[in-house]
Amino acid sequence: MRPLLLLFTLLFISTSTLSQTTESPSKSPFEGVEKSDLFLLGTFHFKDAGLDGYKPQYDVDILSEERQEELQEVLEIIGKYKPTKIAVEWQKTRQAQLDSLYDAYLAGRFELTANEIYQIGFRMAKALGHDKVYAIDARPRSFDDGLTDEEYEEKVAYFTEKLGAPTVARDEDLHNRFMAMYAADDVRKTQVSLLDQLLGENDPEGLRISHGHYLIGDFRMNEGDEYLGADGAIWWYTRNLRIFANILGITNPGQDKVFVLIGSGHLPILNFLANSSPDYRMVTLQELVK
Template identity: 35%
Template structure:
């Protein structure tokens, strides 16, 4: 009887070992799969990229926004040029590998880089050009010895309701639907006027530090979610579509930045964009597994 039990044990033992080995393999495989899921570096390339967005007010404001600029600011003044040098010195410490600007990628990239190459070789004069593309991006890129600048903006065509815009009266419409009081609870124009006025009293770095503070960027973003979005709810949804169009443009900007990032190198992207873009782009980069977002004020306040 003992011999029989011993024989059965010898027969079962190899199968038991095989079973334990299979379980160990499955556990190891499962663990590796989990690691692949939770570790973003396994998805693409060798490195995550760092990204920083310098939110700016447009030096040569075309006044396309609903708020029209009321206070003067001249970046070409000698005092402002000195302030600009201080700003460039601070941003240069971030040591970006690529500078991305608010200019149409498809239409403007070749033209901007042709100008930049001429500027690098001292054959393109920017002393009369107020735009931040020239005053910040060109000067910073030359200072850092970059070969080129990257245009990453993209238009976003209107995809909402086709209204008779010539006769459409937003205020009258909102009052007729009972939406006016809710959309006008917050006086965002007061915020815009305040920031506009401070451009004439603060130094360049002081003002950019103010507008790049995350709480200020959130407040500006919230205008889309209170003042804009309600218009046409339950009808033509022109407000929601306007916000969607704004998101669409920023998603295209993010897509361009992603496309231009080399994850096999230790990239450090710098985006120079109107401050209104910062909150959404910051969210996209922060949510992405492939970027480490750097707050601009960590350099502006040094």
């Protein structure tokens, strides 16, 4: 279908649907459609690899006796959900390696280290009698601007000058505020229980605010039909779109209760996609705690 015709069709469908739902607001157009439950749990990395912009300064010894007791409390709460499938932040292309490690764990040949994939994902799967843990992470697809490194640096210098000192200074201040927020959260995880920290990691307002960090700085470097900044952010969105596609790929509509354990930074996009999807009924940590 040609793009313009497709666009017209989508607009027509949207308009028709809006008209129908306006006339009968009490009846959903998707009534009777089978949905699966989806529980997305955002977490900090128990053993951080230093791959994110903010480098944690404080560790949580998840293997200590106190933290293991707190972890058991979290596992019991997740257990109330009774997921039929557990998915983790592991490259889908490396599913065979994940299978090997999980099989070794079930056979008593692999001692779990501090990684949250093992401490929550593997332990929860074993407790529920699952024979598999699903890998749903994906590499991003970045925008190819066709520029050499030197040309790219020239573009950045041009846009930096074009934006002007006040805008650049404002964005630097905003960046520092985000970093201070991460630093405060870094300290907090050493002062509160694991459950309280995870509740904070999954707070909708906190997630909304933190996502704003992707929308400052380089993101403003656009002019005319050249979107150096906006296109440069594509990698983060494509990665999360692919992750969500992988979640859909392991879901049998109306039959599964899927539990996804993933870094909390992914949640602003994944929550939006999941809440928009006709395939899922969302479950939250806050609901399970209550």
